[in-house]
Amino acid sequence: MEQLAQKVDGMSLDAIADKYPNCHPEINPFDFYRAHLSNVLADISGVDPKIIYPALSWTSSLDKGDLILAAPALRVKGQKPDELAKQWGEKFPDNDPLFVKPTVSNYFMAFYARPAPIVETVIPMIQKSGANFGNNKFLGLKDPKDPSKGQKRMIVEFSSPNIAKPFHAGHLRSTIIGGFLANLYQGAGWDVIRINYLGDWGKQYGLLALAFEKYGDEEALKKDPINHLFQLYVRINTEMTAEKEQIEKRKQDGEDVTELEANSLDEQARRYFKKMTDRDPDALAQWKRFRDLSITRYKETYARLNIHFDEYSGESQVSEEAMEKVGKEMEEKKICKEDKGAMIVDFQELVPGKEGKRLEKPIIRKRDGTALYLTRDISELLGRYEKYKFDQMIYVVASAQDLHLRQLFKIIELLGHKDIAAKCQHVNFGLVLGMSTRKGTVKFLDDILRDVADKMHETMKKNETKYSQVENPEATADILGISSVMAQDMTGKRINNYTFNMDAMTSFEGDTGPYLQYAHARVSSIRRRANLSDEELATADLSLLTEPHAVNIVRLLALWPDTVQNTLRTLEPTTVLTYLFRMTHALSSSYDQLQVVGSERELMKARMALYDAAHTVLGNGMRLLGLSPVERM
Ligand code: ARG
Known part of the structure; x- marks a missing residue:
């Protein structure tokens, strides 16, 4: 070059x-x-x-x-x-x-x-950069001309499931998109911090603790905390609903229900949660155990998806003191006011025109003094800025929460932190329709992944010879299953809804995850059969690559770094996925024209160098999306 x-x-x-x-x-x-x-x-x-x-x-x-x-x-x-x-x-x-x-x-x-120069610059560049081809560490520098000034810092908050509740499709999408965005910025040289903001606080966790006291099973908790807590949660909720109906009925019959209400599950849960917010050591210890065990299980699932978090934050980590402090400030600055005993933000008074109307009138303190989801988010955001001094923060949350995040950012702005609000961005996404497991309607991520993996395993078994060569078929089936789910999720634009379709996603026909994996594994297989060393590929005579098919593959390869850069603008996984499928199509139509094994030795080396470069780029793209490229399947 x-x-x-x-x-x-x-x-x-x-x-x-x-x-x-x-x-x-x-x-x-x-x-x-x-x-x-x-x-x-x-x-x-x-x-x-x-x-x-x-x-x-x-x-x-x-x-x-x-x-x-x-x-x-x-x-x-x-x-x-x-x-x-x-x-x-x-x-x-x-x-x-x-x-x-x-x-x-x-x-x-x-x-x-012109064909020759592009072929002779791009292939060596890919050979040299390898897994780094497509990365651009300059983009994340505070000063592109002076690396000593350090990297810009990005916080990506994503996944954020709720303890004791199903990890539903919304969390799955947030996990997939967030993991991808974190990789994207890391490749662009940003200092990326991944935060999981758990739903782990509120009266319902007082109720859960009660349920554990009544029906909890230590063994079951340790073995499968997520399912056990969920079952307890469902059971106690059913009980509570029945109890409420009872009380309501008696009330209508003219009975005095004061005592019943005072001892109701609802009231007990409230009292228990009060103990938690008052930092009662026993109550806190119990709750922390549920949280820790759940996190341990989540981590196993995240590992399957190649995802880790730098911080498990959560609603519980926001302190009452911090919320009181901002609450006071909001009152002083007349951002909130009393309304029937509660504290509300009347955006219509604060923000002129249509926007104020659109932002509605959220409550930030209930009449009984409890803080809400929005209240916690306000303190958490400011706390994160204190702690990390981020240059940007992305919230990967379903579009169902568009209003919530708009309210959040606006409040931060009204508090006088226009600069901080400007660094925050909501990356949203649509719904997944028609998702269900064989067990019924509850959608636990683990169940989904297992079902899809089983299906892929069945497909793999159909080709006995190949199957016998795969070292660990279960693990490969698991990867293929995960690829299926992820590729389907990433096919359309984020904001679009899509229908979860197990048959379509696991098919090898069309632009699916398994097809992408197949395209990658196919190049690996050619390389194994060609049996050439890296040295031989590095010294191949690239001027032999003159066929239009070869040149077109190189022209696409050359586009990869630009594609990544463009993705930093769109923040859409589909930008990457579309590119990868263009690549796989160019490859699959070239195999008949550009044979490796069976060609004369020099030609074989040159063509293998070409395919190997394509293998590198496919792998880089797949890893960027969070997929694990397989070498055999
Ligand atoms: N736990 C929430 C839910 O399941 C998502 C949290 C989104 N993040 C936030 N900072 N509010 O709906």
């Missing part, structure tokens, strides 16, 4: 990088191509190359070119864009080393990379 830069532009890579913002030709081939093209077009058009550089965009399919320019983007006055494009096209040198003469239609100029 360095040599090519000297030859093509008479500039070192560093000099090219310095000329344009966010330009890193040593890690992104397209930055090199854009820089070169900007130089050439600046000569032809007289336009400042710094205006040309960001106007060069990539295309949605290879037949439209590698880079495209819309002439109006260069803001040249006094001439029709169509004519400008035509003129510039004609003046474009015939002998440009990197591009053939552009194709002009209307005011669009489409540029096609």
